[in-house]
Amino acid sequence: MSASREGSGRKLGAIVVALALIAVAGIVAADAIRLGAVRTFGPGIGPRAFPWAIAIGLALLGLANLVVALRGKAVEAAPVEMGPALWVIGGLVGQIVLLSFAGFSIATGVLFGMTARGFGRGPLWLTIPIGAALSFVLYVIFTKALALTLPAGPLEKLV
Amino acid sequence: MDAFVSLAGGLAVALQPTNLLFCLIGVTLGTAVGVLPGIGPALTVALLLPVTFKLDPAGSLIMFAGIYYGGMYGGSTSSILLNTPGESSSIVTALEGNLMARAGRGGPALATAAIGSFVAGAIATLGLALLAPYVVSVALAFWPADYFSLMILAFATVSAAFGDSALRGLTSLFLGLALGLVGIDLMSGQARLDFGVPDLLDGVEVTTAAVALFAIGETLFVVSRKGAADETIEPIKGSLWMTREDWKRSWKPWLRGTAFGFPIGAMPAGGAEIPTFLSYATERRLTKHPEEFGKGAIEGVAGPEAANNASAAGTLVPLLTLGLPTSATAAIMLAGFQQYGLNPGPLLFAAKPNLVWGLIASLFVANALLLILNLPLIGLWVRLLSIPRPWLYGGILVFATLGTLGANPSLFELGSLLALGLLGFGLRVFGYPIAPVVIGLILGPMAEVQLRRALAISQNDWTVLITSPISAVLLTIAALAVILPIVLKTREKGIVFGEDD
Amino acid sequence: MPVPLRRLLAAAAILATAAAGGPALAANLKIIAPASPGGGWDQTARSMQQAMQSEKIAGSVQVENVPGAGGTIGLAQFANRAKGDPHQLIVGGYVMVGAIIMNDAPVTLDAVTPLARLTGEYEAIVVATDSPIKTIGEVIDKLKANPGSVSWGGGSAGGTDHIAAGLIAKAVGVDPTKVNYIPFSGGGESLAAVLGGQTTVGVSSYGEFDAQVKSGKLRVLAITAPERVPGIDAPTMKESGVDVEVQNWRMVAGPPGLTPEGKAEILKTIDDMAKTKTWRDTLKTKGWTDTYLAGDAFTAQLKEDIAKAHTILRDIGLAE
Incomplete structure (x- = not known):
């Protein structure tokens, strides 16, 4: 996991992470302020107390992370190749997009194929149908044997 | 000795060939459905409930017990092998268990989980048979203030045990706490951090988050490494079975895990997660091999798995003695009883002793059957890992999304899976630990609700946290858990080593 | 993944025989x-x-x-x-x-x-058998004297149980925002709180309490039915002078x-x-x-x- 020492890009990454934490703290705090307008019933602390505590904690941690990052003492970010990761992310997005009209099997086949592609295996015209066939079997088991519902498409309508 | 006679009578019922067969079908079905990620024992039981409709009450409840334990067992199998915990109580198992599997020690990990579950289940079932009335009175003595302090103890021990950087661990924990705020606040009915999206009103589903952060985040991390596709995991390095050393390192965690799981599981708001956290933290503290934690330490699988199983038997204590369903599974068990017009509780013990003792005995039998069935299969399970990475990870993603969709067929849930998966990826890239996020997500809302309940009952009197003896003791232990290691560390630092890493 | 599949198919076969099937007579x-x-x-x-x-x-x-x-x-x-x-x-x-x-x-x-x-189902107001409170009248007196001193354990905020507690308070002239209602997420948890005397009373659908009432661990103070319900030994709220009727x-x-x-x-x-x-x-x-x-x-x-x-x-x- 240890990477090369150099690279201001890595340091920049740590700074961005710290700033993101502070931003999250801001969102939580803003929501707590919004809750201020809400009436509550009965005694005890209301729905705002914990969000405030968490927002303050996150903000402090964000600042601490920022200090560490600015001093260049943050843990090196692991070197990543985004190309293959994008294939997998694309597969997950593709599944979500296809699910409602192409049905579970085809959409999940695409996920399977694109994940394999991310790991350097293909071709997609072969892996997607393999994934779809596997998913189709799972679909039949889930919907027929367990009476659960999964999104159906043209393939699923066949059974 | 009455209980022993009754238990023996129960065993006679459970060991009747037909009932044994029902139990066998139950554990097989339960394991098969339980291995699907995102589908925990409660959902497994709910899905398979119709199968039991046609049987007589005894046979049906026995199959039930089998399905339940089978579901739990299946859940830990997928946690260890695929890093996809199907329920919140096997999240801790995934931590060390999956690391062991990747290091070629999946065999011992699965074995210690199975045997630990058996040991814990057997002891806890015995406890259920013999001690139920006493345990339940202790459990009912826990008030909201005491629960809050128990959760503080869990926070204190667990956060002290995670990661090598306190700053990074705490940062992850607070991210989890923030995620835990999303949705309708139970105590006030107000929506928080929902951004006007109705799908967010129910909050972030713990199992979705765990599967996303662990399995999806990791898949993305692995695929983005150079030469990822060509590496293979060697499924068996060293012995497939537990070695002498493994046994030596496992038996104490099994017993300690049981000691955490059974009583906390019996508490109406105890749950199965806290005992697994406490067990993990304890084992990490007591181990003679601290260097292995974070790389796959067998104690970290043995203890939490035992705790998980013992707490399951624990939830049957309030169910059978008082008729209180305190977990999702217990609620479904209650439905199982009710389909025969039976209401669990003290009356059931008196009115249908054969049935109750038959059920308790069949828990024993189910446990034993699981062990017999699954130990020989470990070799097969482990070989799953020898599947080349493209297909293995493709399969993991298929199963992860399937489990999520099966539990809640909504595109939004899949979207959350992706978003949290990206979060997990990011955390990994920048070196933040994942587990504290999930722990914050689980414990945060529980702690908040209990504190607010305590303050509502006491009408805003904060001293309940110290005036309740249970709470005072728990808070003291929590304080010690945080302070002692620091003191010890500074002493070690000063006297022995002269410097810390 | 050959193993789980094979087992699942076996499961499917068993389940298929269990599932009810019939000729499609209607839609x-x-x-x-x-x-x-x-x-x-x-x-x-x-x-x-x-x-x-x-x-x-x-x-x-x-x-x-x-x-x-x-x-x-x-x-x-x-x-x-x-x-x-x-x-x-x-x-x-x-x-x-x-x-x-x-x-x-x-x-x-x-x-x-x-x-x-x-x-x-009608809502029932219950206490543990060893509670000093014997009648719904005592609860109401306590509520009138100090609304916060009566804690009500029930289901989620804004649910039927909460609505019932609010209606009761309102009917006896107590500000419903002062009702010390304590929501629980599951039936078991709120029951435990009532049994342990953590909350003053419990309010839920009667069915949630039935087993405990029959085994003598809980006492029903009142139900929110229009008239007495056979098998439940408790007065209606109306009988007790509180005009509240709720059905879940x-x-x-x-x-x-x-x-x-x-x-x-x-x-x-x-x-x-x-x-x-x-x-x-x-x-x-x-x-x-x-x-x-x-x-x-x-x-x-x-x-x-x-x-x-x-x-x-x-x-x-x-x-x-």
Whole structure:
């Protein structure tokens, strides 16, 4: 996991992470302020107390992370190749997009194929149908044997 | 000795060939459905409930017990092998268990989980048979203030045990706490951090988050490494079975895990997660091999798995003695009883002793059957890992999304899976630990609700946290858990080593 | 993954024989359960499924779970997708009414066609047997003296239990926002709190308490029924001088835009289903009280219940 020492890009990454934490703290705090307008019933602390505590904690941690990052003492970010990761992310997005009209099997086949592609295996015209066939079997088991519902498409309508 | 006679009578019922067969079908079905990620024992039981409709009450409840334990067992199998915990109580198992599997020690990990579950289940079932009335009175003595302090103890021990950087661990924990705020606040009915999206009103589903952060985040991390596709995991390095050393390192965690799981599981708001956290933290503290934690330490699988199983038997204590369903599974068990017009509780013990003792005995039998069935299969399970990475990870993603969709067929849930998966990826890239996020997500809302309940009952009197003896003791232990290691560390630092890493 | 598959297929074979199958005499139906598998609405939907299939009232009946936000997510999806289709149904209940109001849900029950109330339960106010409180009158006196000193343990905030507590306070002239209502997420947890004397009283559907009442661990102080209920040894709220009546019901509704013929057809299906032996047996074994009310009578009752819930939730401070 240890990477090369150099690279201001890595340091920049740590700074961005710290700033993101502070931003999250801001969102939580803003929501707590919004809750201020809400009436509550009965005694005890209301729905705002914990969000405030968490927002303050996150903000402090964000600042601490920022200090560490600015001093260049943050843990090196692991070197990543985004190309293959994008294939997998694309597969997950593709599944979500296809699910409602192409049905579970085809959409999940695409996920399977694109994940394999991310790991350097293909071709997609072969892996997607393999994934779809596997998913189709799972679909039949889930919907027929367990009476659960999964999104159906043209393939699923066949059974 | 009455209980022993009754238990023996129960065993006679459970060991009747037909009932044994029902139990066998139950554990097989339960394991098969339980291995699907995102589908925990409660959902497994709910899905398979119709199968039991046609049987007589005894046979049906026995199959039930089998399905339940089978579901739990299946859940830990997928946690260890695929890093996809199907329920919140096997999240801790995934931590060390999956690391062991990747290091070629999946065999011992699965074995210690199975045997630990058996040991814990057997002891806890015995406890259920013999001690139920006493345990339940202790459990009912826990008030909201005491629960809050128990959760503080869990926070204190667990956060002290995670990661090598306190700053990074705490940062992850607070991210989890923030995620835990999303949705309708139970105590006030107000929506928080929902951004006007109705799908967010129910909050972030713990199992979705765990599967996303662990399995999806990791898949993305692995695929983005150079030469990822060509590496293979060697499924068996060293012995497939537990070695002498493994046994030596496992038996104490099994017993300690049981000691955490059974009583906390019996508490109406105890749950199965806290005992697994406490067990993990304890084992990490007591181990003679601290260097292995974070790389796959067998104690970290043995203890939490035992705790998980013992707490399951624990939830049957309030169910059978008082008729209180305190977990999702217990609620479904209650439905199982009710389909025969039976209401669990003290009356059931008196009115249908054969049935109750038959059920308790069949828990024993189910446990034993699981062990017999699954130990020989470990070799097969482990070989799953020898599947080349493209297909293995493709399969993991298929199963992860399937489990999520099966539990809640909504595109939004899949979207959350992706978003949290990206979060997990990011955390990994920048070196933040994942587990504290999930722990914050689980414990945060529980702690908040209990504190607010305590303050509502006491009408805003904060001293309940110290005036309740249970709470005072728990808070003291929590304080010690945080302070002692620091003191010890500074002493070690000063006297022995002269410097810390 | 050969192993789980093989086992799953074995499971499938066993399950297939267990599943009820019959010739398709009537239409195929789909019932939406706007909750996770296992809960009350899911059980209602699956019981309907069983009754309709085994008594051959419908061909195949499919249950689909769309959980989330007190049923409002399932409701919104149903109203959009099922429009005008007389072969789709949704199950729901009084809790959904509260959830719609509190979450300010964009899709309300106005967007569907209410068909029938199927089951219902009255709320019971209980204490542990060893509690010093013996009558509902004592609770009310305590409530009037110091509203915060009476803690009520029940289900989720804004749910039927909370509505009942608010209505009681209001009826005796106590500010409903002062009600010290303590929500619990599951039946078991709130029961434990009542049994352990953590909350002053417990308030929930009577069925939640039945086993404990019968075993002598809980005492029922009052029920929110219009008249005494056989088998429950407790006065009504009205008898005790508190004019409160609440029923926690479950219902079935159809999609919007049904033709009169379509509505009549589906109402008849439900009517037939409610009369079957399978359904009556289910009610008995599950301990559900039959409060069947169909058609226009139910629509009117529903309107009244919604208005009542809205008013009290506003009084409690949970709704605009």
